[in-house]
Amino acid sequence: MFWKKQNCFVLFLLGKQGGIDRLINNRNDPAGYASYNRRVRKRGIQMKSNVLHSQAQEAGIFSAYHRPEFFCELMNRGEELPEALRQVQERLAHFDIKELRYRTANAETQLYRLGITFTVYTDREAIDRVLPFDVIPRVLTAEEWAFIERGVQQRVKAINMFLWDIYHDRKILQDGLIPADLVLKNANYCQAMVGVDVPGGVYVHINGTDLIRDRSGRFLVLEDNARTPSGVSYVIENRHMMLRLMPDLASGVPLRSVEDYGLRLHRALCDVAPEGVENPQVVLLSPGIYNSAYFEHVFLAREMGVPLVEGRDLLVENHHVYMRTVAGLRPVHSIYRRIDDAFLDPLAFNPESLLGVPGLVEAYRRGNVTIANALGTGVADDKAVYAYMPRIIKYYLNEEPILGSVETHICAEPEGLAFTLANLERLVVKPVGESGGYGLLIGPHATESELEDFRQRLQDNPSNYISQPVIDLSVSPTLCDAGVEARHVDLRPFALTGKSTWVLPGGLSRVALRKGSLVVNSSQGGGSKDTWVMSV
Amino acid sequence: MTQLSPTSNGMLSNLNTLLSRYAESMMWLARYMERIENLARLIEVTEAFVRGPDGKTVWETIVQINSDEERFQALHPAATEQDYIQFYITDLANPSSIKGMANAVRENARSARPLISTEMWMHLNVFTRWVLDLDPSDIRRTGLSALCNRIKQECQTHTGVTEGTLYRDQAWLFYLLGRHLERSDQITRLIDTRYHTLLPCEEEVGSEIDTTQWASVLRSAAAYHAFRRLQPVTTTPANVVGFLLKNEGFPRSLALNLRQTDTVLAALSAHYNLRRQNYAIQERLSELRATLEDQTAEEIIIRGLHEYMHWIQNQIEAIQSEVAAAYWPPVERLHLSECHGEQ
Structure with missing residues (x-):
């Protein structure tokens, strides 16, 4: 769940430290970016805090906006503001701050009443929480979006080819591109998937790619979410909320619509239904009303117009899946599951699971039902495998990755280890093993003895670690207690893959509402913004 | 009743896909909302109008209607008014x-x-959240009558919103089934309990008695003014019982709700091809309706009102069980032969 991201990626704010540009331009950066990225990189270096400001920036709600050094989505792009953004910025500037606060309060009341909430359980009660909504949208130009879209499509394609390969011929392992143990001994590697031919070769039907922008505005992949990415309902509900609350801001702006996600999702699930089924019955499998993301499950089932089922509504007979209806059993062909692998089928995995359906995995292996996403996709969004993603893309597609990765040094490799040891005080070092309990080292914040301790650990067991530079996340103007201030944001676009890959124009923009914070998780003061993709 | 027919938009393939669990939830959603409305009305009327010979409010009635005697007694051996109110509200x-x-x-x-x-x-989200946050101090602050009124109105708002917005398919029919069965059950419980408190001896059936008390019975069923319109002169126990059981125009009468239950079952059979599932349920319902039509209120009272009300409650319970067995059977009773879809 996006509000409970397990591997909280550490991106610390270093302020005015030098050396960051050198780190960004390091050896793991693929050389040939698309022209867009090259241009961005060129201008990024000269970015200073007071570049370019028009009359509008000084006016109204932005009058006290402190332009930080970071790339600001709306106020400081290191170049003349694109026309589409300038228009939005000007309109925003004329709003009254009290009016914005009033509308914000209104938004939260509405979200609560509508039950667009996630549920937090304590021992005694269930508390419905609203994901705070910021009324200032995050805007992406048509050009930026085209770039992201191609990048996400490329990445999803490579991930699907990688998954096919590791569950069939394992060529990439034989070619030594990625250590075999990292894949085959991965906790998320699913033995039951070996040799299974999934329809269309699609493993990851629904993918969420977490993107950040560095101080030059370059998009970097922070992580892939290839299991059961969540948050898409907020993309659409945020838009609805925006249009209700700020019709005067959105009016006449050439916005790409986010309305057809449900239809596209349904179509993708029909695309991959077992062969020969004419009108496939699609269902959404949810853990039930007590799941904290239940609202999203309801939302998606409704948008697709398919039943939301729980494990107890399904039943397997003769390796076919059926649902229990008032007219008896009805066959089910495609299951969009929002339950983790381990709980899907008590016969195949966790025998204690009451959420799953006994016999489901065997029915799936026989090709009688399609499960989306496939089982065992967790290998692809693993933290250690992430480090190899640029190579994986190149290996299968013979293309340079369009989207950059956060530069990652693999300590299992001598070069990576040497670099990490030499630059320890500037890096974040993370254990790759699935037990993240070891904790991380944040170089700039570590004491001399902590650094020494990690040097030792790295030398003792180098393959357990990766290291990354600290990134200055981009910011976006956000309505805060003290006025409109800069807050860090990320972006999760959602990609659907059936016969082809389609990316929802926009994505979930999460914002760290606490000053200086880089943590966008809702449990730690995170909120969200409507993401506007301009059509021109 | 046009609202019972399915919309003809060519979506035939989806006609029979209502999940069993959804049907069950819709039915119980309706039943509980009806029950809340009834209880709120009953508490309000009891506080104001239901008095014993000593002039004190007779809260025991509510305990009897809900068949909670044992449980309540164990919790509150020397019950005060507050105990009753908290037990039934918060x-x-x-x-x-x-x-x-x-x-x-x-x-x-x-x-x-x-x-x-x-x-x-x-509406339900806000309403249920509000009720769940109520505590005894809210009752004291608002006043019992005002609080019950608000609850009642929220239930009626729900009924209106549902009527105006819920799509008319099987889910709607199961919702209606719940509503009408619950109203049937509630009215028999009300009559049974109050009749025996007010009129322990059968000899007085035809005589005119304490009008205030019988009016409170009518008020408990939101029937007072409708009854007045129909029976301007005499308020006899038989008149009141007859109105609540047999009147075809009063929305909470037994006769009307049984007829509507029948209409709903017929719609499920005819439009959704569920005749086989409905057979036993419709049989039982026909018998029930026949016993009601064949007797006058006086006959019912003379033959034993309590026994008859008790029998009806059992029949309603049996209908509920048969609906459950037909539409959401336990897994082990499901067989592939009941599969109606094509592979």
């Missing part, structure tokens, strides 16, 4: 309290949320 541990039922409504509404309209959900 005690979450009591499943027949307003709070307990609001909790059940909330769970069923969440379960059926993919089906019900956004307006229905929004």
Whole structure:
């Protein structure tokens, strides 16, 4: 769940430290970016805090906006503001701050009443929480979006080819591109998937790619979410909320619509239904009303117009899946599951699971039902495998990755280890093993003895670690207690893959509402913004 | 009743896909909302009008209607007025309290949320949250009567929102089934309990007695003014019982609700091809309706009102069980032969 991201990626704010540009331009950066990225990189270096400001920036709600050094989505792009953004910025500037606060309060009341909430359980009660909504949208130009879209499509394609390969011929392992143990001994590697031919070769039907922008505005992949990415309902509900609350801001702006996600999702699930089924019955499998993301499950089932089922509504007979209806059993062909692998089928995995359906995995292996996403996709969004993603893309597609990765040094490799040891005080070092309990080292914040301790650990067991530079996340103007201030944001676009890959124009923009914070998780003061993709 | 027919938009393949669990949730959602409305009305009327010979409010009636005698007695051996009110409004541990039922409504509404309209959900979400947050001090502050009125109105708002926004398919029919069965059950419980408090000896059946008390029975069923319009002169026990059981125009009478239950079952049979599932249920219902039509109120009273009310309650319970067995049977009783779809 996006509000409970397990591997909280550490991106610390270093302020005015030098050396960051050198780190960004390091050896793991693929050389040939698309022209867009090259241009961005060129201008990024000269970015200073007071570049370019028009009359509008000084006016109204932005009058006290402190332009930080970071790339600001709306106020400081290191170049003349694109026309589409300038228009939005000007309109925003004329709003009254009290009016914005009033509308914000209104938004939260509405979200609560509508039950667009996630549920937090304590021992005694269930508390419905609203994901705070910021009324200032995050805007992406048509050009930026085209770039992201191609990048996400490329990445999803490579991930699907990688998954096919590791569950069939394992060529990439034989070619030594990625250590075999990292894949085959991965906790998320699913033995039951070996040799299974999934329809269309699609493993990851629904993918969420977490993107950040560095101080030059370059998009970097922070992580892939290839299991059961969540948050898409907020993309659409945020838009609805925006249009209700700020019709005067959105009016006449050439916005790409986010309305057809449900239809596209349904179509993708029909695309991959077992062969020969004419009108496939699609269902959404949810853990039930007590799941904290239940609202999203309801939302998606409704948008697709398919039943939301729980494990107890399904039943397997003769390796076919059926649902229990008032007219008896009805066959089910495609299951969009929002339950983790381990709980899907008590016969195949966790025998204690009451959420799953006994016999489901065997029915799936026989090709009688399609499960989306496939089982065992967790290998692809693993933290250690992430480090190899640029190579994986190149290996299968013979293309340079369009989207950059956060530069990652693999300590299992001598070069990576040497670099990490030499630059320890500037890096974040993370254990790759699935037990993240070891904790991380944040170089700039570590004491001399902590650094020494990690040097030792790295030398003792180098393959357990990766290291990354600290990134200055981009910011976006956000309505805060003290006025409109800069807050860090990320972006999760959602990609659907059936016969082809389609990316929802926009994505979930999460914002760290606490000053200086880089943590966008809702449990730690995170909120969200409507993401506007301009059509021109 | 046009609202019972399915819309003809060519979506035939989807006609029989209502999940069993959804049907169950819709039925119970309706039943609990009806029950909350009835209880709120009963508490309000009891406080104002139901008095014993000593002039004190007779709260025991509510305990009897809900068949809670044993449980309540064990919890509150020397019950005060506050005990009764809290037990039936704010005690979450009591499943027949307003709070307990609001909790059940909330769970069923969440379960059926993919089906019900956004307006229905929004109203239920806010309403149930409000009830679940009520505590005894709210009752003291607002006043019991005002609080019950608000609850009643929220239930009626729900009924209106549902009528105006819920899509007319099987889910709607199961919702109606719940509503009409619950109203049938509630009216028999009300008559049974109050009749025996007010009129322990059968000899007085035809005589005119304490009008205030009988009026309170009518008020408890929101029937007072309708009854007045029909029976301007005499308020006899037989008249009141006859009105509540047999009147075809009063929305909470037994006769009307049984007829509507029958209409709903017929719609499920005819439009959704569920004749086989309905057979036993419709048989039982026909018999029930026949016994009601064949007797006058006086005959019912003379032959034993209590026994008859008790029998009807058993029949309604049996119908509920038969509906459950037909539409949401336990897994082990399902067979592939019942599969109606093509592979």
